[in-house]
Amino acid sequence: MFRLKIFILLCIYSFSIFAQSKEKCLFGDCKDGRGIFIDIHGNKLGGIFVNGKLEGVGEIEFKNNGKFSGVYKDPSYHGKSKFIDSDGKVVYGTEFTGGSCGDYGCETWHKFIPDSNVKCTFQGTFIDGKKTGNGRYTCNNGESFEGTYSNDLANGPGKLTYSDGTVWDGEFKNGHPVRK
Known part of the structure; x- marks a missing residue:
């Protein structure tokens, strides 16, 4: 009986350690x-x-x-x-x-174009600090993208509108349009 009690106590102790x-x-x-x-x-x-x-x-x-x-x-x-x-x-x-990582959030950044004041805002889901799932970014120069993100890049279906009004609606891989 004593051994059974010791065994039960050890099991409870072990589970509490692993549950932390x-x-x-x-x-x-x-x-x-x-x-x-x-x-x-x-x-x-x-x-x-x-x-x-x-x-x-x-x-x-x-x-x-x-x-x-x-x-x-x-x-x-x-x-x-x-x-x-x-x-x-x-x-x-x-x-x-x-x-906010792990939640629906918003990220704003300036495009890395010399002497540019182009500012973009992303709205969507972040997981571990990376854009994941459906999201949208818009820039003050008219450029925008709406579509699927994975690993912080456009991957999957999406629609990219360039600042000159040209539209690419199709698949994206690693942040770039997939041209067939």
Whole structure:
């Protein structure tokens, strides 16, 4: 009988260990202070935390090796930022307004055209910081795209309207129209 009780207690203890969240604070105060935190997706968040959320200047190292540094609020990206994708490509000057990883959000950026004031806004779903699912972007020069995203790029059916009014309605792969 004693062995049975020990066995049951060990089982309960083992299940409680495995049931614990994968979230954890690696360093500092991840509730109300400066710290480094691993979220449930395996992304590493560093900076100042308020009520357990990144607030102010901070950095995220995504599980896919991408990195984002900028200003966080409620826990979205806001303002000027720097993003390094998993291939090491650096994107400077991206301006986010309420883009929330894992939720429906919005991202605003300036097109990288020298001496250009073209500003674009994306509305759609983000998963692990990448555009995924149905989404739409529009630019103040008349360019727009509406369609399916995966891995942060247009992939699948979509409609691209260029600034001169030319329209491409068809399939996209890795962000580019598929010409047959």
